[in-house]
Amino acid sequence: MELDLLPLNLPSDNEKLTVIAGPCSAETEEQVIETARQLAYKGCHIFRAGVWKPRTKPGGFEGNGEAALPWLKRVKEETGMLTSTEVATPEHVELALKYDIDILWVGARTSANPFAMQAIADSLQGVDIPVLVKNPVNPDLELWIGAMERINQAGVKRIAAIHRGFSSYDKKIYRNLPMWQIPIELRRRIPELPIFCDPSHIGGRRELIAPLCQQAMDLGFDGLIIECHCDPDKAWSDAKQQITPDILDYILGLLVIRDQSVTTEGISALRKQIDDLDNQLMELLSKRMRVCREIGHYKKEHNMTVLQTSRYNEILNKRGAQGSLCGMDPNFIKTIFEAVHEESVRQQIEIINQ
Numbered sequence: 001m002e003l004d005l006l007p008l009n010l011p012s013d014n015e016k017l018t019v020i021a022g023p024c025s026a027e028t029e030e031q032v033i034e035t036a037r038q039l040a041y042k043g044c045h046i047f048r049a050g051v052w053k054p055r056t057k058p059g060g061f062e063g064n065g066e067a068a069l070p071w072l073k074r075v076k077e078e079t080g081m082l083t084s085t086e087v088a089t090p091e092h093v094e095l096a097l098k099y100d101i102d103i104l105w106v107g108a109r110t111s112a113n114p115f116a117m118q119a120i121a122d123s124l125q126g127v128d129i130p131v132l133v134k135n136p137v138n139p140d141l142e143l144w145i146g147a148m149e150r151i152n153q154a155g156v157k158r159i160a161a162i163h164r165g166f167s168s169y170d171k172k173i174y175r176n177l178p179m180w181q182i183p184i185e186l187r188r189r190i191p192e193l194p195i196f197c198d199p200s201h202i203g204g205r206r207e208l209i210a211p212l213c214q215q216a217m218d219l220g221f222d223g224l225i226i227e228c229h230c231d232p233d234k235a236w237s238d239a240k241q242q243i244t245p246d247i248l249d250y251i252l253g254l255l256v257i258r259d260q261s262v263t264t265e266g267i268s269a270l271r272k273q274i275d276d277l278d279n280q281l282m283e284l285l286s287k288r289m290r291v292c293r294e295i296g297h298y299k300k301e302h303n304m305t306v307l308q309t310s311r312y313n314e315i316l317n318k319r320g321a322q323g324s325l326c327g328m329d330p331n332f333i334k335t336i337f338e339a340v341h342e343e344s345v346r347q348q349i350e351i352i353n354q
């Protein structure tokens with residue numbers, strides 16, 4: 001199924017970029033209004049605040065619920081900013097609409113659950129409101145697209161994806177692994193779908209927000225959703241990843257926004273070189289596979305196993321080291337040769353079973 005989309009039609013902060021900013025959670029009326037005022041002063045057009053907070057464990061602050069929605073309404077009245085919040089159930093949708101929230105987003109735990117997505121989609125039948133869908137917690141592109149298809153089937157055409165990274169046991173650098181290849185594949189599959197980056201949840205730490213924003217711009221993302229708090233150290237949730245409106249302004253000021261309208265004419269000669277090199281790679285690969293098939297016949301005649309671990313290891317180590325010397329990431333080389341070996345094994349298995 002293809003998504004039937006319309007432009008989001010959201011105000012941009014500096015012509016090219018849509019920024020949504022505000023606290024992780026709407027804690028108190030004062031905190032919401034103060035943060036919103038500071039953001040509006042810095043030229044921010046869209047305010048975010050979590051009202052219902054899905055926490056990993058019980059006992060944490062789970063949001064003020066409906067009580068916080070009039071605060072967001074006040075933000076809109078007093079600053080002119082659009083407001084947005086996370087919805088996870090049809091009741092949330094109903095209440096958000098009742099309080100004139102302008103933009104809804106669906107969180108990563110909800111987009112991972114088709115039943116929850118369908119219930120939200122059903123509650124949005126006939127409603128024209130932009131809906132931003134975060135990637136599911138697990139790196140499953142089909143699930144992410146499926147979540148957006150459900151919303152789209154309900155008649156919502158202003159849809160965007162939010163890349164918030166993927167949950168992982170390894171939290172050494174990032175809170176959620178960016179796995180950029182997944183939003184890149186989403187862009188390849190649905191080029192007209194706007195993609196926002198959520199550097200706060202990917203990074204989980206203030207220091208990572210600026211480089212993550214830049215990376216998103218380098219990849220041609222359409223917007224950013226960033227957690228901002230008037231007093232981040234005192235935040236009731238996700239304190240480490242929230243920044244002040246001042247810092248946000250500083251980060252956005254330094255951001256280099258790439259020009260997507262530049263034509264690729266100037267690099268056509270270089271692309272021709274790439275085409276020639278790719279052709280050579282293809283020829284070499286097919287020559288290599290021919291030799292592998294020959295080995296396959298030999299293995300069949302001599303009743304040998306296809307998998308030869310010590311040779312496979314030798315190749316991975318040798319080529320990995322060679323890759324480093326040529327300025328390439330050894331993991332990249334490993335991935336390439338793993339794939340080559342996989343195909344070689346597949347072809348040999350076919351041969352020995354003929």
Ligand SMILES: O=C(O)C(=O)C[C@]1(C(=O)O)C=C[C@@H](O)C=C1
Pocket residue numbers: 292295296306307308309311312315340341344345348
């Ligand atoms: O050297 C072999 O035995 C091969 O069949 C070639 C090859 C390869 O593709 O490089 C394939 C399978 C083996 O596991 C090891 C290496």
